[in-house]
Amino acid sequence: SVVHAVSGGAKRQESLLLGLATADAEVVFDQSLRWAELTMSDAAVRQAFLSFPVRNLQPVEGVPDDFPVRFVQGKEAAWLLVGNASRMAAQVDLSLAAAATGVDVVTEQTLSTVDNQLEIELMPWSLRVIRLAGSGTDMRPLSGIVHFEEDAVRSIEESVADLRQRQAVLETPPQIPVLDNPGFDLPSLGGGVTGWEVVEAAGGLLELIDAPSPAVGDGEKNQAIRMTSVGDLATVRSNPFQPPQTGRLSVAVWLRLPPSVPQPPLRIAVEGVQGSEQYYRFAPVGAAAGGRPLQEGWNRFVLQVTDLPSDPNESLRLRFDMLGPGVVEIDEIEVYGLVFNQEQQNQLHVLLNEMESELADGSTAKVLSRLEGYWPRFLQAAVSDEQAERVAKRIARREERRVKAEEEATEDEGFFDRARSWWR
Secondary structure (H helix, E strand, O other), X not given: OOOOOOOOHHHHHHHHHHHHHHOOOOOOOXXXXXOOOOOHHHHHHHHHHHHOOOOOOEEOOOOOOOOOEEEEEOOOOXXXXXXXXXXXXXXEEEEEOOOOEEEEOXXXXXXXXXXXXXXXXXXXXXXXXXXXXXXXXXXXXXXXXXXXXXXXXXXXXXXXXXXXXXXXXXXXXXXXXXXXXXXXXXXXXXXXXXXXXXXXOOOEEEEEEEOOEOOOEOOOOOEEEEEEEOOXXXXXXXXXXXXXXXXXXXXXXXXXXXXXXXXXXXXXXXXXXXXXEEEEEEEEEEOOOOOEOOOOOOEEEEEEEOOOOOOOOOOEEEEEEEOOOEEEEEXXXXXXXXXXXXXXXXXXXXXXXXXXXXHHHXXXXXXXXXXXXXXXXXXXXXXXXXXXXXXXXXXXXXXXXXXXXXHHHHHHHHHHHHHHHHOO
């Protein structure tokens, strides 16, 4: 048997309302109607859409796209199509060219203008068609504005503040502990390096060595690994691990050359399975084509991947591929799931700044629409509440230290001012 899953409740209207918010559609094809069990509310929305005459549709100024308002002037009456393609109830206030009385064509509710203002209540993902009758021939809406209840506005403001907290996590992203032995500090088992394996033992060698720490220097005991290739290909790879839910992966690793050794043809890579095909992404290093040269001192190299396989049942591995004879020393591998380049960080900063500015200006409907965009949805899915709270506490502590330092500096200045006055 074949099972078809379709949305229910208010969400059932989402595709229709988003379509109307995008274009003036005369006909809407909804394949899911073959399997959906329509409620009275579902039928009412479709009845409203069918009752609206499709000719010379006129948009209304000042209304956000997520609240489509269309007007048609007939010989004996005029019609208004008013929709809410958002997840929150709202009220649309329309300023008409003349006084009029409106009737909801589905519910038969009467709506009257006050000072040529028509107030229309809209539930989430709802559509209403209003038939207007009045003494004047011109009843077109001149402008419109969307209002929300105070609780809804507060909820939207809290959502934007929450996004700002989650965005702060991206500035100092946490490592993800997917490698069994990222710093090569665990004791050796069976002569190998714990958590790592040489794929073809005849082609390469992996050994633990004593080396200065890349972060601390010579003053602390530290272990690294030395990878040696004696043939056309040597591969060292990590333990398998689950792909991050973020769909991206960043690997930072410290590399260096032993003294008087030529540049090796090296790749830092991640492997997996995508569908039925092998998945492989890499960053070239040293003598590999396009590679950044290695030095005899420790230098950090980064591999960034933004298109990880989406199947959570398939695992990934980090690997180092030497495409010919060579030697390299490796230490302190860090793996991240939330590293973004500066351009992407700037885009996110601009978006949040605009949303906060729009809230201050009262453009709540526009902010609500932005909350359904890519970046807000990504941050909600990729940054955990725990990560956001941890960073928020760290920022709060930093702010407390800053305020305390300023207060102490002010006290010191006051003391010296008083001391100087004693000698006058």
